[in-house]
Amino acid sequence: xxxxxxxxxxxxxxxxxxxxAYLVVxxxxxxxxxxxxNRNFAAEVLDTLSAEAETIIAMAGDRSSQAINAGLQRLxxxxxxxxxxxxxxxxxxxxxxxxxxxxxxxxxxxGKTTGGLFSYKTNGxxxxxxxxxxxxxxxxxxxxxxARDIEDQRxxxxxxxxxxxxAIAAIAMGGLSLGFLASRxxxxxxxxxxxxxxxxxxxxxxxxxPVQNSGDEFDRLxxxxxxMLERIEQLMGGMKExxxxxxxxxxxxxxxxxxxxxxxxxxxxxxxELSAGLGQTIEAAxxxxxxxxxxxxxxxxxxxxxxETKAPVALGSLVxxxxxxxxxxxxxxxLRMQIGHLxxxxxxxxxxxxxxxxxNLIDNSIKYGSKHSAVLAAAPDADPPHHAVxxxxxxxxxxKHAHSVDIVIADNGPGISEHDRQRVLDRFxxxxxxxxxxxxxxxxxLVSAVARxxxxxxxxxxxxxxxxxxxxxxx
Amino acid sequence: MxxxxxxxxxxTANFLIKAMRESGHGAEWAADGITxxxxxxxxxxxxxxxxxxxxxxxxxxxIQTLRKEGNQTPVLVLSALGEVDDRVKGLxxxxxxxxxxxxxFAELLARVEALSRRATPGxxxxxxxxxxxxxxxxxxxxxxxxxxxxxQPREYRLLEYLMKHAGQVVTRTMLLENVWDYxxxxxxxxxxxxxxxxxxxxDKAFDKPLLHTVRGAGYVVRETES
Numbered sequence: 001x002x003x004x005x006x007x008x009x010x011x012x013x014x015x016x017x018x019x020x021a022y023l024v025v026x027x028x029x030x031x032x033x034x035x036x037x038n039r040n041f042a043a044e045v046l047d048t049l050s051a052e053a054e055t056i057i058a059m060a061g062d063r064s065s066q067a068i069n070a071g072l073q074r075l076x077x078x079x080x081x082x083x084x085x086x087x088x089x090x091x092x093x094x095x096x097x098x099x100x101x102x103x104x105x106x107x108x109x110x111g112k113t114t115g116g117l118f119s120y121k122t123n124g125x126x127x128x129x130x131x132x133x134x135x136x137x138x139x140x141x142x143x144x145x146x147a148r149d150i151e152d153q154r155x156x157x158x159x160x161x162x163x164x165x166x167a168i169a170a171i172a173m174g175g176l177s178l179g180f181l182a183s184r185x186x187x188x189x190x191x192x193x194x195x196x197x198x199x200x201x202x203x204x205x206x207x208x209x210p211v212q213n214s215g216d217e218f219d220r221l222x223x224x225x226x227x228m229l230e231r232i233e234q235l236m237g238g239m240k241e242x243x244x245x246x247x248x249x250x251x252x253x254x255x256x257x258x259x260x261x262x263x264x265x266x267x268x269x270x271x272x273e274l275s276a277g278l279g280q281t282i283e284a285a286x287x288x289x290x291x292x293x294x295x296x297x298x299x300x301x302x303x304x305x306x307x308e309t310k311a312p313v314a315l316g317s318l319v320x321x322x323x324x325x326x327x328x329x330x331x332x333x334x335l336r337m338q339i340g341h342l343x344x345x346x347x348x349x350x351x352x353x354x355x356x357x358x359x360n361l362i363d364n365s366i367k368y369g370s371k372h373s374a375v376l377a378a379a380p381d382a383d384p385p386h387h388a389v390x391x392x393x394x395x396x397x398x399x400k401h402a403h404s405v406d407i408v409i410a411d412n413g414p415g416i417s418e419h420d421r422q423r424v425l426d427r428f429x430x431x432x433x434x435x436x437x438x439x440x441x442x443x444x445x446l447v448s449a450v451a452r453x454x455x456x457x458x459x460x461x462x463x464x465x466x467x468x469x470x471x472x473x474x475x
Numbered sequence: 476m477x478x479x480x481x482x483x484x485x486x487t488a489n490f491l492i493k494a495m496r497e498s499g500h501g502a503e504w505a506a507d508g509i510t511x512x513x514x515x516x517x518x519x520x521x522x523x524x525x526x527x528x529x530x531x532x533x534x535x536x537x538i539q540t541l542r543k544e545g546n547q548t549p550v551l552v553l554s555a556l557g558e559v560d561d562r563v564k565g566l567x568x569x570x571x572x573x574x575x576x577x578x579x580f581a582e583l584l585a586r587v588e589a590l591s592r593r594a595t596p597g598x599x600x601x602x603x604x605x606x607x608x609x610x611x612x613x614x615x616x617x618x619x620x621x622x623x624x625x626x627q628p629r630e631y632r633l634l635e636y637l638m639k640h641a642g643q644v645v646t647r648t649m650l651l652e653n654v655w656d657y658x659x660x661x662x663x664x665x666x667x668x669x670x671x672x673x674x675x676x677x678d679k680a681f682d683k684p685l686l687h688t689v690r691g692a693g694y695v696v697r698e699t700e701s
Contacts, residue, residue, distance in 0.1 A: 285577075286579070290660055294660075309560055325655060325665060325669075326665060328672055329663060329665050329668045355657060355659065356659050359661075367663070
């Protein structure tokens with residue numbers, strides 16, 4: 001991180017702008033105050049002087065230089081030690097100095113001058129001092145100047161001005177330094193984020209942006225980016241799983257297809273045998289297509305872009321329709337389908353996906369609810385077949401809650417053991433017990449994906465005995 | 476029946492032409508959208524098979540252009556894009572039916588034949604008759620040889636669809652789509668069970684079966700077995 005980089009951040013730019021604005025306003029303010037107080041002070045002094053001039057004239061009795069001189073002498077002896085700043089200069093009609101503690105009148109002043117500031121030099125003093133003075137033309141051609149030394153006030157104002165300027169400069173420096181430090185801090189956070197991002201881009205998908213737990217804007221940003229990375233990693237994991245599973249679970253049926261074709265070619269003697277072999281080959285191809293379609297659908301669902309396809313769906317009718325479609329099939333399989341009271345609940349959903357999900361659940365319950373004896377035979381670790389004596393029953397219910405609705409499909413087949421329940425929601429997971437049954441192994445994961453996409457859940461519960469699948473959708 | 480196949484893959488096209496001819500239909504082939512549009516404009520086709528992705532002009536544009544020009548030849552859209560919304564797009568553009576690749580030829584043939592029948596009047600007949608089986612679409616009454624047959628509403632709609640397409644093979648997917656309005660791939664023989672229930676009602680008590688299973692394709696309602 002170079003200092004130049006710290007100077008080009010937004011934070012530094014903003015603080016520099018703030019400092020500049022502060023400088024302009026404060027400098028203008030100080031200048032105004034100084035100028036105004038100088039002006040007021042000078043005006044006040046001149047007012048006092050003109051009042052004093054009137055007093056002197058009144059005391060002297062007339063406006064001749066002699067009378068004034070006498071008056072001044074009296075005034076001088078009486079007041080001088082009270083007014084060390086009081087200055088005056090009196091000249092007679094001939095222009096010669098008669099009295100006064102000023103060595104000479106202000107340069108260029110005459111009786112007609114209006115008065116104001118001037119500089120003078122006292123005996124022995126090294127530098128010029130400033131005074132405010134008022135000239136008076138006397139009747140006999142004499143000339144009087146009364147003045148006040150205001151050098152101390154001027155110095156005070158100057159000091160104030162300097163202090164103000166120093167303060168402004170200090171504040172400006174402080175502001176810029178703080179801006180620079182803040183900028184460096186921001187940059188160092190950004191640097192850390194960049195390093196983490198680069199490591200993630202380089203393939204370290206489990207890497208995350210650093211979070212300092214201060215709850216500041218960077219933490220909030222990092223948190224949401226991390227959540228995004230989490231999801232991406234999940235999706236990538238899903239993709240990897242899919243490709244692994246495609247490799248595993250599609251290769252098997254592809255190989256089966258190939259074997260059947262090869263077998264027909266090798267062993268078929270008659271046209272009929274050849275046709276039968278080809279028929280089997282086509283069946284195998286159809287199975288692969290089904291698996292492939294289901295896989296594509298799940299992948300698309302997990303990409304999660306169905307928002308615009310949602311429309312009001314009347315769930316009661318939908319579930320009733322699906323149950324009606326499968327009722328004969330259940331009966332054929334020796335199961336009794338009990339359809340509960342299905343209240344009409346309308347939700348925003350993708351109708352075809354919900355139908356597909358409900359049908360998958362019913363299809364599953366028929367497939368597994370009716371196969372308990374076969375499954376038990378294939379599964380030595382299963383419970384004693386006490387439920388085999390019960391007639392199979394499938395129940396279809398719709399339960400409305402305040403903010404959600406449950407579609408409940410239950411059977412009393414062998415069920416799924418607790419530790420397998422989450423696993424069957426994964427793609428292609430078919431418990432070993434069911435390897436012999438037809439199906440892609442994608443049914444429940446598809447239902448689960450549909451639920452997730454609608455902000456709902458799929459829960460698998462123990463129906464004691466059997467499986468109870470609860471598809472919960474938000475209303 | 477003459478079918479125009481607009482499909483850019485020559486192997487698929489050759490397979491379709493051959494299979495169509497074997498089924499007794501005439502077939503012609505256009506390998507891109509522009510040629511297909513020109514051939515379709517010349518008319519005299521009963522059904523158009525249009526692939527969605529074509530060189531020069533895509534399938535949906537071909538259909539839209541034809542429809543704008545007032546050409547009402549039935550169109551079966553063929554596509555690898557098989558999601559519900561793809562299908563809706565295909566039908567909105569003016570397609571009459573939609574079939575996702577890969578498909579079984581029996582499915583395609585059944586749909587093409589159903590479409591060609593649709594182009595001829597008779598769809599709106601109030602009485603459907605096959606042999607001695609009569610379905611009255613006004614009173615919803617079904618009789619066979621004068622005997623009343625009681626059907627559930629869904630069974631009635633199933634029979635109505637089959638009889639409307641009497642003599643034509645109707646596939647399971649077509650039944651699922653047209654009778655139940657479900658657009659998905661049933662994993663089990665769910666349709667077969669419904670058909671066999673219907674069959675037990677309309678055929679069981681009678682000598683001559685009218686509802687036949689066509690192996691590897693679907694079902695057909697007709698008077699004779701052949």
